[in-house]
Amino acid sequence: MDTEQFIAFEEEHCAHNYHPLPVVISSGQDVWVTDVEGRRYVDMLSAYSALNFGHRHPALLAALSAQLDRVTLTSRAFHNDQLGRFCADLAALARHDAVLPMNSGAEGVETALKVARKWGYQVKGVSEGNAEIIVCAGNFHGRTTTIVSFSDDPDARNDYGPFTPGFVTVPYGDAEAFAAAITPNTVAVLVEPIQGEAGVVIPPTGYLQEVRALCSANNVLMIADEIQAGLGRAGATFACDLVDVQPDIRILGKALGGGILPVSAITANWDVLGVIKPGEHGSTFGGNPLAAAVGIAVIELLNTGELQARSLSLGEHVLATLRNAGMPGVKEVRGSGLWWALELDGTGPTGRDISMTLLERGILAKDTHTWTIRFAPPLTISEQELDAALATIIDVVKAAQP
Ligand SMILES: *Cc1c(COP(=O)(O)O)cnc(C)c1O
Numbered sequence: 001m002d003t004e005q006f007i008a009f010e011e012e013h014c015a016h017n018y019h020p021l022p023v024v025i026s027s028g029q030d031v032w033v034t035d036v037e038g039r040r041y042v043d044m045l046s047a048y049s050a051l052n053f054g055h056r057h058p059a060l061l062a063a064l065s066a067q068l069d070r071v072t073l074t075s076r077a078f079h080n081d082q083l084g085r086f087c088a089d090l091a092a093l094a095r096h097d098a099v100l101p102m103n104s105g106a107e108g109v110e111t112a113l114k115v116a117r118k119w120g121y122q123v124k125g126v127s128e129g130n131a132e133i134i135v136c137a138g139n140f141h142g143r144t145t146t147i148v149s150f151s152d153d154p155d156a157r158n159d160y161g162p163f164t165p166g167f168v169t170v171p172y173g174d175a176e177a178f179a180a181a182i183t184p185n186t187v188a189v190l191v192e193p194i195q196g197e198a199g200v201v202i203p204p205t206g207y208l209q210e211v212r213a214l215c216s217a218n219n220v221l222m223i224a225d226e227i228q229a230g231l232g233r234a235g236a237t238f239a240c241d242l243v244d245v246q247p248d249i250r251i252l253g254k255a256l257g258g259g260i261l262p263v264s265a266i267t268a269n270w271d272v273l274g275v276i277k278p279g280e281h282g283s284t285f286g287g288n289p290l291a292a293a294v295g296i297a298v299i300e301l302l303n304t305g306e307l308q309a310r311s312l313s314l315g316e317h318v319l320a321t322l323r324n325a326g327m328p329g330v331k332e333v334r335g336s337g338l339w340w341a342l343e344l345d346g347t348g349p350t351g352r353d354i355s356m357t358l359l360e361r362g363i364l365a366k367d368t369h370t371w372t373i374r375f376a377p378p379l380t381i382s383e384q385e386l387d388a389a390l391a392t393i394i395d396v397v398k399a400a401q402p
Helices: 003-015 059-070 083-094 105-124 144-150 175-181 209-217 241-242 289-303 308-322 353-358 383-400
Strands: 025-029 032-035 040-043 100-101 132-136 167-172 188-192 220-223 249-252 263-270 330-335 340-344 366-368 372-375
Touching: 025 308, 025 383, 040 383, 059 289, 083 100, 083 249, 083 263, 083 289, 100 105, 100 289, 105 132, 105 188, 105 220, 105 249, 105 263, 167 175, 175 209, 188 209, 209 220, 209 241, 289 308, 308 330, 308 340, 340 353, 353 366, 353 372, 353 383
Parallel strands: 132 167, 132 188, 188 220, 220 249
Antiparallel strands: 025 032, 032 040, 100 263, 249 263, 330 340, 340 372, 366 372
């Protein structure tokens, strides 16, 4: 089958809940993927930051195959010999006491919301059924019914009601609005330290520190959704580290499974996580030994700090290069670490049009919200590979202007 036939076959049998670019990938290695026609591309999306270590990183494949030879799933009805180590290592990385493992990012978010509500009733003393959680406009936290209840993206939300109550939305980056929304029933704020799906939106200086201070002053839990921003992507182990903020609950996913398995988790201290007792939350696959073994190897890759440092310094190089390129039709270049977005001014081709041209030129990237193109190459990308990609991006954006 050729590309068109693969796409038609998939369209016929798979729900149309995505609108992928027309490329059919059949193999990948580090930053490169190959399509069914044998064409090669640099992956500058990294599965929305799940492939921070590139495709098929040898250390992750080794951990995977060693565990495949032992045991893959036990359920939490029994213990397995990988879970303790995974939780210990992740808690240490996150500077928290403990971990609750799940699978997808959305499940991690749901877990954080449930823990925060239970903490609100049992520890803070909010009266039953009245817990409020503050969220930010423009957020993306996943696709469950509860999570889309507090999305303001009509595509994510429309016709999925009735919605879960108990959420209050404030503008992102506005600490005063957050302060004004806090009531005695507020149990938590859920915030992305950098908004990913919104288009790599970086909050104003001091915002996260102010949110942290307001949470501490008002006995409100700060929940940082670092599913996309964390694990090296933004130029530090966690994006909150860039501004020296320690949240009460961290949500991790995507790269936590090394681009191999869905692995998510929340990390917190016992005064928070301790509210969950046996039988009150769980997942058949959450904490499975295969996922834990890969997760341990992921944390080992991060423990040296080398990839985070690469992300930070190469990210500065990217921003300088793109900002100096004088690209017409580009309203803003913003980013943090190896994670950046070009925001188009809306007068020329759309983000999708440009992504299509980039595809033809051997670069995989994806638009978000029509006028923004988001880039997130594997943190393992070499300087030469990065510079070649940047030259192509600049060339394509310049040529795209009418
Ligand atoms: C991707 C993402 C999620 C959802 O993760 P899934 O694994 O797709 O459920 C949640 N929050 C943020 C910030 C994300 O980028």
